[in-house]
Amino acid sequence: MTAQIYPQLDPKLDLVLERIIDVPRELVWKVWTTPEHLKPWFCPSPWKTIDCEIDLRPGGIFRTTMQSPEGENFPNLGCYLEIIPNERLVWTDALQPGFRPSPDPNHPFGFFTAIVTMETHGTGTKYRATAIHGNETNRKKHEDMGFHEGWGTALDQLVVYVKKNLL
Amino acid sequence: MTAQIYPQLDPKLDLVLERIIDVPRELVWKVWTTPEHLKPWFCPSPWKTIDCEIDLRPGGIFRTTMQSPEGENFPNLGCYLEIIPNERLVWTDALQPGFRPSPDPNHPFGFFTAIVTMETHGTGTKYRATAIHGNETNRKKHEDMGFHEGWGTALDQLVVYVKKNLL
Numbered sequence: 001m002t003a004q005i006y007p008q009l010d011p012k013l014d015l016v017l018e019r020i021i022d023v024p025r026e027l028v029w030k031v032w033t034t035p036e037h038l039k040p041w042f043c044p045s046p047w048k049t050i051d052c053e054i055d056l057r058p059g060g061i062f063r064t065t066m067q068s069p070e071g072e073n074f075p076n077l078g079c080y081l082e083i084i085p086n087e088r089l090v091w092t093d094a095l096q097p098g099f100r101p102s103p104d105p106n107h108p109f110g111f112f113t114a115i116v117t118m119e120t121h122g123t124g125t126k127y128r129a130t131a132i133h134g135n136e137t138n139r140k141k142h143e144d145m146g147f148h149e150g151w152g153t154a155l156d157q158l159v160v161y162v163k164k165n166l167l
Numbered sequence: 168m169t170a171q172i173y174p175q176l177d178p179k180l181d182l183v184l185e186r187i188i189d190v191p192r193e194l195v196w197k198v199w200t201t202p203e204h205l206k207p208w209f210c211p212s213p214w215k216t217i218d219c220e221i222d223l224r225p226g227g228i229f230r231t232t233m234q235s236p237e238g239e240n241f242p243n244l245g246c247y248l249e250i251i252p253n254e255r256l257v258w259t260d261a262l263q264p265g266f267r268p269s270p271d272p273n274h275p276f277g278f279f280t281a282i283v284t285m286e287t288h289g290t291g292t293k294y295r296a297t298a299i300h301g302n303e304t305n306r307k308k309h310e311d312m313g314f315h316e317g318w319g320t321a322l323d324q325l326v327v328y329v330k331k332n333l334l
Contacts, residue, residue, distance in 0.1 A: 008265055058225065058249055059257075081248065081266050082225055090226075094261050094268040098175055099248050099280045101261040101301035105272030113266045134268035 009130070013139050015147045018128040019155060023162040025118035025125040029086045030166065031158055032116060037166070038064075041157035044150050056083055061097040076110065089116045094134075111138050127155065176297070180306050182314045185295040186322060190329040192285035192292040196253045197333065198325055199283060204333070205231075208324035211317050223250055228264040243277065256283045261301075278305050294322065 009016070021028070031037040035052035042049040043066050050073070051065040058080055066074045079097045082090035092113040094102055105111055112131045119126040129151050133139040176183070188195070198204040202219035209216040210233050217240070218232040225247055233241045246264045249257035259280040261269055272278055279298045286293040296318050300306040 013267075090266060092262065092266060092268065094272070095259065095280065096301070098299070099257060099259060099282075100180075100299045101259065101272075101278055101280060101305070103301045105261070105268075105278075105301070111268055111272075113262065113268060115266075132265070132267045134263070134270045134272070138268070 009132075012136055013133045015131045015133075015139065015143060016128065017130075017148060017151045017155070018126070019152075020121050020124055021127050021155065021159050022124040023159055023167065024123070025120055026086050027162045027166050028118045028125050028127060028158070029089070031162060032089055037161070040165075041161040042154055043067075044153035045157065055097070056080060058082065059097065059099050062091045078110075081113070087118065090114065110142065112142060129155075176299075179303055180300045182298045182300075182306065182310055183295065184297075184315060184318045184322070185293070186319075187288050187291055188294050188322065188326050189291040190326055190334065191290070192287055192294075193253050194329045194333050195285045195292050195294060195325070196256070198329060199256055204328075207332075208328040209321055210234075211320035212324065222264070223247060225249065226264065226266050229258045245277075248280070254285065257281065277309065279309060296322075 031041065033054060033056055035054055038052050039049045042052070042064065046069045048067045049064055050067045051063070053061055053063040055061045060080045062078045062080055064076045066076070068074070076093060077096055078091050078093035079095045079099060080091045082088065090113065093110040094105065094113065096102055102111070112133050115130045115132070117128045131142055131147060133142065198208065200221060200223055202221050205219050206216045209219070209231065213236045215234045216231055217234045218230070220228055220230040222228045227247045229245045229247055231243045233243070235241070243260060244263055245258050245260035246262045246266060247256070247258045249255060257280065260277045261272065261280065263269055269278070279300050282297045282299070284295045298309055298314060300309065
């Protein structure tokens with residue numbers, strides 16, 4: 001039942017960020033799955049993550065609220081699909097908690113499935129974040145919103161946060 | 168990890184078919200999860216299910232092709248979300264295999280999550296099929312396509328098939 005289907009990557013539809021980082025994967029898992037440890041690094045500064053709710057099971061809620069420097073709030077609501085501790089975390093905003101389809105599948109903040117994987121690499125971690133989309137329009141929208149820069153900056157912040165607080 | 172989130176039913180968004188049937192739930196499970204046993208009853212006659220592919224794991228494919236009496240083919244593609252043998256089967260067409268969002272979330276054949284549950288009831292089964300939608304438009308479309316009649320007729324056929332072939 002936990003057999004994995006790695007995404008069949010399609011460069012026309014998918015975005016990938018892969019990097020080796022020098023913190024252990026158990027801590028990467030921890031900061032991705034605990035609101036207290038997710039909020040400090042999740043949004044590229046000067047944006048902030050001001051709220052986060054996590055119910056870590058398939059069908060469970062993954063909700064965050066980002067705040068712009070001007071004070072505008074942007075809520076994100078999704079649901080977890082697959083959870084393999086310290087290894088692989090999958091969620092989507094195409095479904096809401098309880099696996100209910102999103103009311104507006106064309107909403108501007110996403111409509112993708114995210115797969116974050118972490119493998120031990122020496123004393124650090126080989127980290128990979130993949131965003132898979134259903135069509136080229138959504139992929140393009142996500143790329144133009146700054147997927148690589150945004151997720152890359154968040155990852156830098158994650159590493160700094162882990163080193164400072166959890167190591 | 169197998170903790171269940173029963174759908175928070177919303178009459179504006181959901182469709183439910185519940186019935187007591189006099190076949191054991193293990194056989195209901197079997198005919199829902201084996202292509203050979205699904206094809207004979209799945210489509211209300213005179214429609215036919217001419218093809219079926221099942222990879223029974225979260226993220227795995229659930230694909231069927233229905234054929235109208237005039238010979239026109241209607242493919243359906245979805246992915247499994249939750250699998251609790253003899254108890255609960257969840258899949259959606261909002262995501263495709265590997266949890267990839269559907270290319271066209273407004274396609275006319277669905278965009279819903281289905282939850283089929285079976286509980287032992289005497290020597291038979293309390294059977295429930297629930298279709299949860301993201302908005303009222305999709306619920307209405309599904310109801311107008313004949314959800315209750317279609318799923319009801321298929322269930323009649325399921326019972327006849329099980330009694331004739333598996334009991």
